[in-house]
Amino acid sequence: MTDAVNGVEIEDTYAEAFRMWGARVVITAASRPWAREAAAKMTGFATSVIQCRCEGALERSLRRTPDGRPGVSVLLFAFSRDALAAELADRIGQCVLTCPTTACYNGLDAGERVRVGGQLRFFGDGHQASKLIAGRRYWRIPVMEGEFLVEDAFGVQPAVAGGNLLILGEDPERALRAAELAAGAMRRVPSVILPFPGGIVRSGSKVGSRYKFMKASTNDAFCPTLRGVVDSSLPEGVHCVYEIVVDGLDAPAVEEAMRRGIRAACIPGIRRISAGNYGGSLGKFRFHLREILGKGASG
Amino acid sequence: MTTLTLRSEPEAPLEAGAIVPDRFDGLGRNAIARLEVSCGNAAARLGDFFDVRPDGRAGITLEGDLGRVKNIAAGMTRGKVTIRGDAGMHLGAGMRGGEIDVHGSAGDWAGAEMAGGTIHIRGNAGHALGGAYRGSRHGMNRGLILVEGDAGNETGAFMRRGLIAVAGGAGDFTGAFAVAGTILVFGSLGARTGAGLLRGTVVAMRPLELLPTFRYACRYRPAFLGLVLAEIQAHGMAVAQEYARGAYLRYNGDLNRLGKGEILVYDQR
Numbered sequence: 001m002t003d004a005v006n007g008v009e010i011e012d013t014y015a016e017a018f019r020m021w022g023a024r025v026v027i028t029a030a031s032r033p034w035a036r037e038a039a040a041k042m043t044g045f046a047t048s049v050i051q052c053r054c055e056g057a058l059e060r061s062l063r064r065t066p067d068g069r070p071g072v073s074v075l076l077f078a079f080s081r082d083a084l085a086a087e088l089a090d091r092i093g094q095c096v097l098t099c100p101t102t103a104c105y106n107g108l109d110a111g112e113r114v115r116v117g118g119q120l121r122f123f124g125d126g127h128q129a130s131k132l133i134a135g136r137r138y139w140r141i142p143v144m145e146g147e148f149l150v151e152d153a154f155g156v157q158p159a160v161a162g163g164n165l166l167i168l169g170e171d172p173e174r175a176l177r178a179a180e181l182a183a184g185a186m187r188r189v190p191s192v193i194l195p196f197p198g199g200i201v202r203s204g205s206k207v208g209s210r211y212k213f214m215k216a217s218t219n220d221a222f223c224p225t226l227r228g229v230v231d232s233s234l235p236e237g238v239h240c241v242y243e244i245v246v247d248g249l250d251a252p253a254v255e256e257a258m259r260r261g262i263r264a265a266c267i268p269g270i271r272r273i274s275a276g277n278y279g280g281s282l283g284k285f286r287f288h289l290r291e292i293l294g295k296g297a298s299g
Numbered sequence: 300m301t302t303l304t305l306r307s308e309p310e311a312p313l314e315a316g317a318i319v320p321d322r323f324d325g326l327g328r329n330a331i332a333r334l335e336v337s338c339g340n341a342a343a344r345l346g347d348f349f350d351v352r353p354d355g356r357a358g359i360t361l362e363g364d365l366g367r368v369k370n371i372a373a374g375m376t377r378g379k380v381t382i383r384g385d386a387g388m389h390l391g392a393g394m395r396g397g398e399i400d401v402h403g404s405a406g407d408w409a410g411a412e413m414a415g416g417t418i419h420i421r422g423n424a425g426h427a428l429g430g431a432y433r434g435s436r437h438g439m440n441r442g443l444i445l446v447e448g449d450a451g452n453e454t455g456a457f458m459r460r461g462l463i464a465v466a467g468g469a470g471d472f473t474g475a476f477a478v479a480g481t482i483l484v485f486g487s488l489g490a491r492t493g494a495g496l497l498r499g500t501v502v503a504m505r506p507l508e509l510l511p512t513f514r515y516a517c518r519y520r521p522a523f524l525g526l527v528l529a530e531i532q533a534h535g536m537a538v539a540q541e542y543a544r545g546a547y548l549r550y551n552g553d554l555n556r557l558g559k560g561e562i563l564v565y566d567q568r
Contacts, residue, residue, distance in 0.1 A: 138523055149526075
């Protein structure tokens with residue numbers, strides 16, 4: 001168990017994460033910027049499943065791709081297999097199919113598969129054609145540029161979403177710097193994404209609200225402007241908090257990302273690393289900060 | 300692995316459908332030697348022609364000039380057959396799985412009506428490679444055939460699925476009446492390529508004379524070819540990178556039929 005890193009207190013608490021379904025989408029294009037453009041569009045409005053129906057982000061640039069062209073991978077998460085299938089078809093159909101020079105492949109060898117190209121093919125209006133290559137089916141959909149190639153089925157698997165860190169800083173500048181360092185370190189872990197802008201959330205939420213129509217509302221206990229008004233969780237000297245949310249294809253990946261994130265965030269100007277939980281009522285996964293730090297090599 | 304060494308070339312073609320890993324499973328040397336074959340119209344035993352040397356490992360290796368030994372590995376479903384020499388007609392015909400590696404040439408009808416597995420022919424292939432027997436509706440239906448040399452007439456004719464890649468040239472009627480599937484020919488092609496093509500793809504890496512029932516569509520870079528070329532390379536056939544990066548002229552046809560087939564011609568510009 002580790003209760004401090006570089007003099008920064010690691011709070012004895014845990015991040016509470018929950019089950020979602022995940023998929024990996026490989027996008028290739030004539031150039032890497034076009035592949036990234038498609039990925040960016042595809043993962044737009046995908047920060048929080050609370051309002052966006054799914055969470056998604058660029059996972060990494062790829063050195064090797066199915067068709068040998070420049071490419072990237074994207075992870076997408078949703079509450080159910082069917083919801084994920086719908087999001088994959090919608091987002092690939094609207095954001096990748098439409099993007100110049102792209103092709104789109106399944107990047108996850110999972111037992112369960114959902115049809116994506118098998119749905120998008122109908123855009124070809126009868127002129128679509130399939131190819132069975134190395135046991136995998138692909139659809140060639142004619143488009144004005146030439147043709148869009150998309151894999152028929154994509155693997156989906158149970159995944160873990162909502163892993164998180166709270167970085168409590170003395171001022172906004174150093175808190176943001178610590179969050180940036182943490183996000184950078186976490187992104188280097190395979191099979192995880194940080195779905196929020198730049199990987200960082202300034203508006204962490206709690207479950208529920210005084211307004212019945214709101215499913216979530218501001219995490220008032222961590223808002224510095226509400227110190228003295230609410231039951232604050234902020235220690236003296238903390239004037240800014242950033243959260244990093246991490247989703248992963250499995251729990252070990254989320255845990256590894258959190259471990260690297262904590263270590264990277266512990267810089268001068270940070271008073272405490274905490275995490276968001278809801279008393280265990282939200283999800284089945286609990287990532288105890290001190291425990292996961294103790295599991296990894298000292299850093 | 301069981302090694303079969305042909306003692307001398309048979310006087311008549313040897314029908315050796317018994318040489319298939321599925322039949323060898325669990326058999327000792329004597330049992331393998333007793334497997335039935337026919338030489339011309341005379342019944343015979345495998346041991347009458349081959350020295351049989353099993354060593355307990357899986358797979359079959361054949362040695363000698365097997366150009367008159369027919370039906371080797373026909374209908375096989377698993378395992379590996381290696382042939383150090385030429386193979387006769389109907390090699391791997393109707394096979395559904397497994398791997399055949401020929402360090403020589405193969406006769407006509409290699410891989411005819413196969414439904415899975417891989418055939419790699421380091422030399423030349425005869426006519427009707429991956430084709431359909433007379434009267435059959437479909438030829439090759441899944442699987443992969445690689446030919447490092449040339450292939451004969453009717454390569455991939457009546458093909459339904461699968462991939463054939465020929466590093467050299469192919470003869471007349473390549474891909475004729477193919478329902479689907481992909482045929483790549485890196486060398487020259489004979490006459491009437493794609494005649495009656497329904498939906499399949501013939502990729503020609505050299506200019507060819509096309510039937511008038513194929514209509515020029517466009518010049519473009521089909522992404523799926525990257526996957527096809529990667530698949531070929533993964534099975535040991537060298538492919539120049541220019542083919543993966545290059546552009547192709549697309550011709551739709553055969554307009555005498557459905558017209559949903561295509562001939563892609565590598566454009567060297």
